[in-house]
Amino acid sequence: MSDSSTAERERIQLSSAVVRFAGDSGDGMQLTGDRFTTQTALAGNDLATLPDFPAEIRAPAGTLAGVSSFQLHFSDQDIHTPGDAPDVLVAMNPAALQKHLSALKLGGIVIVNTDAFTERNLQKAGYEESPLDDGTMTDYQLHEVPVTGLTLRALERHIEEGELNKKEAERCKNMLALGLVSWMYSRPIAETEEWLEDKFSSKPEIADANVTALRAGWNYGNTTEAFAFTYEVKAAKLTPGRYRNITGNQAMAYGLIAASVRSGLPLFYGSYPITPASDILHELAKLKHFGAATYQAEDEIAAMGSVIGAAFGGHLAVTASSGPGIALKAEAMGLAMITELPMVVIDVQRGGPSTGLPTKTEQSDLFQLLYGRNGEAPIPVIAASSPADCFHAAIEAARIALTYRTPVALLSDGYLANSAEPWRLPSVDALPALDEAFAFTTEPNQQDGGFAPYLRDEDTLARPWALPGPPGLEHRLGGIEKEEGSGHISYDPANHHAQTEMRYARLERIGAQLPPLEVIDPSGEAEVLVVGWGSTKGPLQAACHDLRARGRKVARVHLRHLAPLHPDLADLLRSYRVVVCPENNMGQLAMLLRAKTLVDVKTHNRVTGQPFASSELVEVIERSGWGEQA
Amino acid sequence: MTTNEIKLTKKDFTSDREVRWCPGCGDYAILATVQSLLADVGARPEKTVFISGIGCSSRFPYYMDTYGFHTIHGRAPTVATGLAITRPDLDIWIVTGDGDGLSIGGNHLMHTLRRNVNLNILLFNNEIYGLTKGQYSPTSPLGSVHKSTPMGSLDRPVNPVSLALGAEATYVARSIDTDRQHLSGVLRGAYEHRGTSFVEIYQNCNIFNDGAFAALREKGQKEHNQIRLVPGEPITFGPEGERAVIAEPDGSMRIVPTEEAGERVVVHDPTRVEPTTAFALSRLAPSPTGPTPIGVFREVDRPVYDDELRKQVAAARERYGEGDLVELLEGGNVWDVL
Numbered sequence: 001m002s003d004s005s006t007a008e009r010e011r012i013q014l015s016s017a018v019v020r021f022a023g024d025s026g027d028g029m030q031l032t033g034d035r036f037t038t039q040t041a042l043a044g045n046d047l048a049t050l051p052d053f054p055a056e057i058r059a060p061a062g063t064l065a066g067v068s069s070f071q072l073h074f075s076d077q078d079i080h081t082p083g084d085a086p087d088v089l090v091a092m093n094p095a096a097l098q099k100h101l102s103a104l105k106l107g108g109i110v111i112v113n114t115d116a117f118t119e120r121n122l123q124k125a126g127y128e129e130s131p132l133d134d135g136t137m138t139d140y141q142l143h144e145v146p147v148t149g150l151t152l153r154a155l156e157r158h159i160e161e162g163e164l165n166k167k168e169a170e171r172c173k174n175m176l177a178l179g180l181v182s183w184m185y186s187r188p189i190a191e192t193e194e195w196l197e198d199k200f201s202s203k204p205e206i207a208d209a210n211v212t213a214l215r216a217g218w219n220y221g222n223t224t225e226a227f228a229f230t231y232e233v234k235a236a237k238l239t240p241g242r243y244r245n246i247t248g249n250q251a252m253a254y255g256l257i258a259a260s261v262r263s264g265l266p267l268f269y270g271s272y273p274i275t276p277a278s279d280i281l282h283e284l285a286k287l288k289h290f291g292a293a294t295y296q297a298e299d300e301i302a303a304m305g306s307v308i309g310a311a312f313g314g315h316l317a318v319t320a321s322s323g324p325g326i327a328l329k330a331e332a333m334g335l336a337m338i339t340e341l342p343m344v345v346i347d348v349q350r351g352g353p354s355t356g357l358p359t360k361t362e363q364s365d366l367f368q369l370l371y372g373r374n375g376e377a378p379i380p381v382i383a384a385s386s387p388a389d390c391f392h393a394a395i396e397a398a399r400i401a402l403t404y405r406t407p408v409a410l411l412s413d414g415y416l417a418n419s420a421e422p423w424r425l426p427s428v429d430a431l432p433a434l435d436e437a438f439a440f441t442t443e444p445n446q447q448d449g450g451f452a453p454y455l456r457d458e459d460t461l462a463r464p465w466a467l468p469g470p471p472g473l474e475h476r477l478g479g480i481e482k483e484e485g486s487g488h489i490s491y492d493p494a495n496h497h498a499q500t501e502m503r504y505a506r507l508e509r510i511g512a513q514l515p516p517l518e519v520i521d522p523s524g525e526a527e528v529l530v531v532g533w534g535s536t537k538g539p540l541q542a543a544c545h546d547l548r549a550r551g552r553k554v555a556r557v558h559l560r561h562l563a564p565l566h567p568d569l570a571d572l573l574r575s576y577r578v579v580v581c582p583e584n585n586m587g588q589l590a591m592l593l594r595a596k597t598l599v600d601v602k603t604h605n606r607v608t609g610q611p612f613a614s615s616e617l618v619e620v621i622e623r624s625g626w627g628e629q630a
Numbered sequence: 631m632t633t634n635e636i637k638l639t640k641k642d643f644t645s646d647r648e649v650r651w652c653p654g655c656g657d658y659a660i661l662a663t664v665q666s667l668l669a670d671v672g673a674r675p676e677k678t679v680f681i682s683g684i685g686c687s688s689r690f691p692y693y694m695d696t697y698g699f700h701t702i703h704g705r706a707p708t709v710a711t712g713l714a715i716t717r718p719d720l721d722i723w724i725v726t727g728d729g730d731g732l733s734i735g736g737n738h739l740m741h742t743l744r745r746n747v748n749l750n751i752l753l754f755n756n757e758i759y760g761l762t763k764g765q766y767s768p769t770s771p772l773g774s775v776h777k778s779t780p781m782g783s784l785d786r787p788v789n790p791v792s793l794a795l796g797a798e799a800t801y802v803a804r805s806i807d808t809d810r811q812h813l814s815g816v817l818r819g820a821y822e823h824r825g826t827s828f829v830e831i832y833q834n835c836n837i838f839n840d841g842a843f844a845a846l847r848e849k850g851q852k853e854h855n856q857i858r859l860v861p862g863e864p865i866t867f868g869p870e871g872e873r874a875v876i877a878e879p880d881g882s883m884r885i886v887p888t889e890e891a892g893e894r895v896v897v898h899d900p901t902r903v904e905p906t907t908a909f910a911l912s913r914l915a916p917s918p919t920g921p922t923p924i925g926v927f928r929e930v931d932r933p934v935y936d937d938e939l940r941k942q943v944a945a946a947r948e949r950y951g952e953g954d955l956v957e958l959l960e961g962g963n964v965w966d967v968l
Contacts, residue, residue: 042965184880244962254958268716288946290953293715293939298741305708313716335702428955468697468720468930471676478700
């Protein structure tokens, strides 16, 4: 890739950049984004991604509904969000331009595939006139590139020799776009070439066509005069260690495998396909050599039931779903709670209610997990806060489940599930030793040689985990209220009240045994506290960083545990002048905090299916903490 | 392992809990038969698990001195499947009813049968909702007048044996609560069968639906109506064997006087791989108020879901070796920051 013309270009050093690829769902934008992400990671940048795609597998071509996009923020510094406004938009058709242009920074670069700007496509995108000609683009640096035509020309030989037809050749246009953007940002493409050759190893002609298109894109940038500059974002100064890129769903699957390895329990994963949780199943189904059994049940209820059976059988039992599926599991989760069996229920939240926005993100299932069961049915609820954090959250969920013999709800969301970030790999030996969290009971626990399945551990209030098998421990579990100790069914009013209190006491016991809360306040003098949970961590972190840079003293705490809340949390909240809690729901954690602490927590709520922009949060925190003068 | 050599008795399978079904309920007879059978076949209480849903029959596990799980309405097969996958060493029994198994839990029943998970399903059919005090059930005859259907039920009843055969269950049988010997026979077959065994048991609810199965239970009637299926034998019935089952050219079956049947009499063969004949037999009796086949309709071998799942895990370990966590985490593109 050396050419004399490269030397004539000015290479501009940037600290960070935000690139968004947008096109039709069939244009391969997610794959293009994934490859650019990997190239960027290998270049040593810190990064964060935001894939955004329609629920329809193939929405009508060329329509606004069918637009799929992938945004990548990369930097030579530590970053926490996929970026607010893109610097570069690659629009593969008019609909993509229509949908995404307004997000672009003024003066930003737009690369459009002019071949897709046909009258028909313009019409479908709602343009009466071509935006390329009517002045729409005057505020931007427009690059008109005939991406489809260039691709076909690059693949002329392949078509002539019958290696692929015109349609197949056109499909390589995303690689041409990737090649061009890779050239712009001085990203090496060798890794993507290898990846293509590997992916299409059984169809070498397709691999070759894609590699040819990729190189053609690079060369186009290099040889045409259209692009005056190239850009470079140097490697970030990350904490030393070994890194990889990981998405939330992948990290979740690996965390479950890690919990299995560290507990010595084989993993049982029973689930029913649902967006955006299915990739956890796909990932685990490939990992059977870890002893993991994956079971695709006939429905959400069956998945939950199977997990209860597997927990009774002595496996590390896990299911995952999204909001609608969790609703179906609710009754069985109550059974899991009253039978006090350890298991993890993951909710990869999406826009609700009902079917809602299946491929978009939201944090609106918190109350469902906290309270969405009949009767008083408290279970621990925790949340992951970044893609890589899903790994550690899965282990923490397993720890609580195994230690206290309870179903644990673990919240992720569509943003975490599909986004990627560089992850410094943990030392496996330093992960929690979960085998210390439990022991199977194999001997009678009564003086008379009998077995009382609801006799509790004084420290954890956990009941014995007694699997079928040992003689003398035969006992019956079930959904009817249990008599303390014996576990026999009991309709005694006082016993029911005592059992209910005990179940709350056990939850509180989990809280009492947590490490201290981590409050980030570099000044040590902040009077404004930002409270968050789940995937808002990145934007909140970035917003607080910006506020501090402009002199505001602001503290931040991000909650891993939503039930129980940390026992120190109420005092912490009371010690600040202002507490603000932005959420991608209508104020669920804020309501909980108000109820539990009587602190007048300020809220900021948005449910657009997209994560917060950090600039939005800067304004919110500024206004909440210091009034309107922002 | 001396304990394994001691012959257990019915008592060893009987829990200390007081049985709380209504006096005269058919469930008592089934409970006693199951407890005796398990002792007879040499089952071990600690290796036996009874799992139930919701309904009168679903109290069954509390009365067995084995491991047990009284789950939620219709969901026993789901819990049992998770247990069966993780614990090949256990004998797992599901106790369900016509409401629990065929109405709210119908979906799970169908999928468990088609998967052929290694467990035994006992479906107590009393053609009524007992625990909720007398509404019609999915097996109540059309036009049943009960609390929720004062002008008669409108939906066509399901035939549980037909349903199980339609789902290609590998062991399908029917018996009667009070016919201890016959019930023991089909239960023994269920116990010995690898895969899902499905046994429909006609069970009298003497409170809300007394006499629903009188044609098959009562002296004077049952001799005329029980069509006892015996493998390898021509299907004839009646006190003198005077009636016979024949196959029509279209595959359906019909009852005719034995002397008219001649060569056309059906010889029972539950091991036919194709379930069509067994299905035709199940359609012989539209309701258990007249001649009705009892016994084993189908008994075939087919790969068992949980066995196959465990085989995949073993095959993956054979192929890739025991999973290594460090290798997994470093499996993608990794880079080092110094």
